[in-house]
Amino acid sequence: MIIKRTAALLAAAGIAALAVTGATAAAASSAPSGIEHWTVESTNPVSATATLIARGPLTVGGTINLETGHVRLPGGTLVLSHHQVWGTQGQNPKTCLATVTSNGTYSVSKGTGPYKNVTGHGTYTLTAYAIVKKVNGHCATKVVPYAQTELLTAVGPLTG
Numbered sequence: 332m333i334i335k336r337t338a339a340l341l342a343a344a345g346i347a348a349l350a351v352t353g354a355t356a357a358a359a360s361s362a363p364s365g366i367e368h369w370t371v372e373s374t375n376p377v378s379a380t381a382t383l384i385a386r387g388p389l390t391v392g393g394t395i396n397l398e399t400g401h402v403r404l405p406g407g408t409l410v411l412s413h414h415q416v417w418g419t420q421g422q423n424p425k426t427c428l429a430t431v432t433s434n435g436t437y438s439v440s441k442g443t444g445p446y447k448n449v450t451g452h453g454t455y456t457l458t459a460y461a462i463v464k465k466v467n468g469h470c471a472t473k474v475v476p477y478a479q480t481e482l483l484t485a486v487g488p489l490t491g
Contacts, residue, residue, distance in 0.1 A: 371395060371483040376461065376476045381483075407444025413437040413455065427470035431459040437485060453487015 373381035379398040385391045393404040400411045418433030439451040461476035 366486060366488055369483075369485040371481075371485075373397070373481045374479060376479040381481070404446065407442060407446040409439055409443075409446050409449060410441035411437055411439050422470055424470060427463045427465055429461045429463065429470075429476070431457065433457045437487070439489060449489055451487055451489030453485055455483055455485035457481070457483045 368386045369383060370386070371381050371383045379396050380394050381397050383393050383395050383402070391404060393402060395402045400413070402409045402411065413435055414437075415433050415435040417435070418431070420429065420431045422429040434454065434456045436454055437452065439449060442449040459479070459481040461479040463471045463474055463476050465471070466474075
């Protein structure tokens with residue numbers, strides 16, 4: 332189901348976003364250390380690219396590929412990996428609203444440019460919703476949702 336793929340992608344995106352923020356903090360020698368808070372958001376059911384924003388000691392924005400975990404930030408990239416600890420999904424058969432929630436852990440590695448030595452870890456939470464059309468009185472399962480939103484938040488320390 333499309334929402335299941337979306338949840339996995341969002342988890343990866345959240346992790347990647349967290350990694351990118353840490354890399355930026357590590358690259359700037361005058362940047363204060365601390366905990367970064369990341370937000371990854373997507374409303375496009377057919378694109379693997381999501382927007383990310385970091386808040387904390389640094390403020391930075393970029394993109395993440397939800398399928399690969401590659402994060403693009405000004406001047407460099409990072410790779411993230413994640414492990415889902417808990418998750419649930421369901422669909423309302425009357426409204427065709429699918430819901431996915433999950434949480435887990437992430438780690439950051441393989442930075443390039445100013446993020447070359449950045450490493451980190453933390454936790455993430457994902458919530459995603461999608462609405463599909465009804466076909467013959469049933470929610471379609473093999474179609475792209477006509478409305479979708481995904482929100483991933485992550486937090487954790489980074490070094491580099």
